[in-house]
Amino acid sequence: DAPETVTPTGAPTGAPKTSKSQQGAFLTTAQGVRLYDTDHSLKAGERGPTLLQDHHLREKIMHFDHERIPERVVHARGAGVHGVFVGYGSAESVCKAGFLREGKTTPVFVRFSTVVGSRGSADTVRDTRGFATKFYTDEGTFDLVGNNIPVFFIQDGIKFPDIIHAAKPHPDREIPQAQSAHDTFWDFVSLHTEATHHVMWHMSDRGVPRSYRTMEGFGVHTFRLVNDAGETSLVKFHWKPKQGVHSLLWEEAQMIGGVDPDFHRRDLYDAIESGAFPQWELGIQVFPDTPEQTFEGIDLLDSTKIVPEELAPVQPIGMLTLNRNPTNFFAETEQVAFHTGHLVPGIDVTDDPLLHARLFSYLDTQLTRLGGPNFGQIPINRPHAPVNDMLRDGFHQHAVHGGVAPYKPNSLDGGCPFHAGAADKAYVEVPQRVVESTKVRRAAASFDDHFTQPRMFFRSLSPVEQEHVIRAFTFELGKCYEQAIKERMLQVLAKVDTRLCTEVATGLGLPAPAAEELPEVQPSPALSQLGQVWPVDG
Ligand code: HEM
Numbered sequence: 266d267a268p269e270t271v272t273p274t275g276a277p278t279g280a281p282k283t284s285k286s287q288q289g290a291f292l293t294t295a296q297g298v299r300l301y302d303t304d305h306s307l308k309a310g311e312r313g314p315t316l317l318q319d320h321h322l323r324e325k326i327m328h329f330d331h332e333r334i335p336e337r338v339v340h341a342r343g344a345g346v347h348g349v350f351v352g353y354g355s356a357e358s359v360c361k362a363g364f365l366r367e368g369k370t371t372p373v374f375v376r377f378s379t380v381v382g383s384r385g386s387a388d389t390v391r392d393t394r395g396f397a398t399k400f401y402t403d404e405g406t407f408d409l410v411g412n413n414i415p416v417f418f419i420q421d422g423i424k425f426p427d428i429i430h431a432a433k434p435h436p437d438r439e440i441p442q443a444q445s446a447h448d449t450f451w452d453f454v455s456l457h458t459e460a461t462h463h464v465m466w467h468m469s470d471r472g473v474p475r476s477y478r479t480m481e482g483f484g485v486h487t488f489r490l491v492n493d494a495g496e497t498s499l500v501k502f503h504w505k506p507k508q509g510v511h512s513l514l515w516e517e518a519q520m521i522g523g524v525d526p527d528f529h530r531r532d533l534y535d536a537i538e539s540g541a542f543p544q545w546e547l548g549i550q551v552f553p554d555t556p557e558q559t560f561e562g563i564d565l566l567d568s569t570k571i572v573p574e575e576l577a578p579v580q581p582i583g584m585l586t587l588n589r590n591p592t593n594f595f596a597e598t599e600q601v602a603f604h605t606g607h608l609v610p611g612i613d614v615t616d617d618p619l620l621h622a623r624l625f626s627y628l629d630t631q632l633t634r635l636g637g638p639n640f641g642q643i644p645i646n647r648p649h650a651p652v653n654d655m656l657r658d659g660f661h662q663h664a665v666h667g668g669v670a671p672y673k674p675n676s677l678d679g680g681c682p683f684h685a686g687a688a689d690k691a692y693v694e695v696p697q698r699v700v701e702s703t704k705v706r707r708a709a710a711s712f713d714d715h716f717t718q719p720r721m722f723f724r725s726l727s728p729v730e731q732e733h734v735i736r737a738f739t740f741e742l743g744k745c746y747e748q749a750i751k752e753r754m755l756q757v758l759a760k761v762d763t764r765l766c767t768e769v770a771t772g773l774g775l776p777a778p779a780a781e782e783l784p785e786v787q788p789s790p791a792l793s794q795l796g797q798v799w800p801v802d803g
Pocket of ligand 1: 336337338339340343376377378394395396397410411412416417422423425426484485486568601602603619620622623626627630631634
């Protein structure tokens with residue numbers, strides 16, 4: 266065999282059918298020495314003792330002892346799949362990214378996940394679902410790391426460890442696994458009213474999707490796009506499933522969780538194997554990039570808010586088709602490393618304080634999870650664009666770098682510091698004006714309204730969907746031990762909708778708080794799963 270390329274960066278992604286460790290007809294040691302017996306250790310006589318000199322025994326056991334890596338601190342349970350994205354060209358007026366051009370086909374890898382449960386937890390629990398997409402574009406890798414719910418629990422990433430500590434199993438009992446039915450979760454939510462909007466979605470049918478194939482996806486944050494002329498727009502990304510948006514009933518979710526904890530993973534794998542390739546249309550809501558970064562009074566930097574589709578329609582810009590299962594779960598689904606900072610020319614971040622913490626967090630956690638700084642060289646993480654970086658050495662370095670001068674400018678390795686004209690195609694951050702201000706540790710006043718959109722969400726649902734929300738709150742809160750937490754949560758619901766609050770209180774056997782005078786809201790029919798109308802065939 267030809268030797269493997271000396272520098273793995275830039276090589277095609279996807280696990281090869283056979284790797285260097287699966288060649289030839291005979292079993293060997295890791296050093297390629299042919300073995301005659303892998304079933305018996307070397308002993309002094311048939312009944313032992315076992316001899317320390319048995320290198321094959323030591324190598325085999327050592328490797329097995331180190332097969333596990335840490336699971337993701339969140340989104341530990343997931344399923345991955347390969348596919349392609351084809352641009353429509355319709356985004357050209359707002360974005361110069363090459364993968365959005367008309368007819369351009371880009372390979373992708375998508376990982377769907379639950380958030381809270383551990384790697385071996387059940388698929389059908391009530392939870393938010395991750396929807397992370399890696400686009401291997403010609404201009405470098407772009408990751409859209411989204412969820413199936415368009416808003417988040419918190420407004421500032423500094424609170425992420427807090428919400429996750431509250432949502433994970435209790436530290437003393439390590440229960441409940443992967444469910445929202447416990448005191449710490451509702452303690453947090455009732456004390457942080459910014460979480461109300463997310464919790465409304467979480468308690469709705471969106472929290473128990475029928476399949477990964479029938480979920481919408483959302484980039485959540487507002488991003489900034491740049492076109493060829495350097496003009497900028499603010500956008501929110503949406504994935505719209507061609508299969509429609511469907512959920513399980515709570516009772517179905519419970520039963521399936523017992524009968525087949527791998528339900529979503531199996532559904533996705535079987536669909537791909539049978540040639541039923543799921544598709545999603547990528548769409549954007551586009552807003553003018555004004556200095557205020559608001560739209561119709563909604564602060565676009567607040568990730569607990571949506572912009573109703575009736576105010577800003579979702580405009581289709583490309584189609585995703587998932588069509589190939591991974592060859593090896595560990596190599597691909599487990600080792601894939603997404604990052605909100607993986608951006609390509611034409612796509613930039615905004616000042617959303619949740620997004621900024623994410624920009625720090627993913628790289629940081631992957632250093633530990635994937636064992637050092639070279640995880641970008643793992644096949645699933647390799648860009649398809651040529652890579653020519655000055656990152657050197659470190660644990661698990663696979664590249665054999667040439668040259669003597671990994672610094673720029675230099676006069677030794679070909680000399681040229683940068684290619685002339687490279688800035689045209691390079692990633693250049695939008696030269697956005699930073700408002701002159703003083704250092705503060707507090708949220709903007711425009712982040713203060715925690716109840717209007719939760720009310721809009723509830724009132725936009727059909728009666729049967731509203732009934733499911735009421736039952737979900739009743740069930741989950743009913744599992745709390747602390748009465749004070751249930752009562753505090755009822756106070757929160759009283760600010761969302763009087764009927765919702767009263768019916769949950771009745772279900773819990775508690776008095777409802779006094780009804781409040783609640784401002785009216787304009788419902789958004791697109792928020793109801795039954796109201797989904799999307800211009801995709803099928
Ligand atoms: C993992 C989405 C907020 C930290 C993930 C994954 C998704 C996701 C989809 C799974 C990626 C995979 O499949 O490998 C989101 C969304 C957020 C959000 C949509 C809010 C809009 C945050 C925040 C932080 C954070 C605020 C930290 C400040 C992490 C970490 C992982 C993760 C540490 C594990 C990554 C790994 O081990 O590879 N997130 N997340 N996330 N997220 Fe987030």
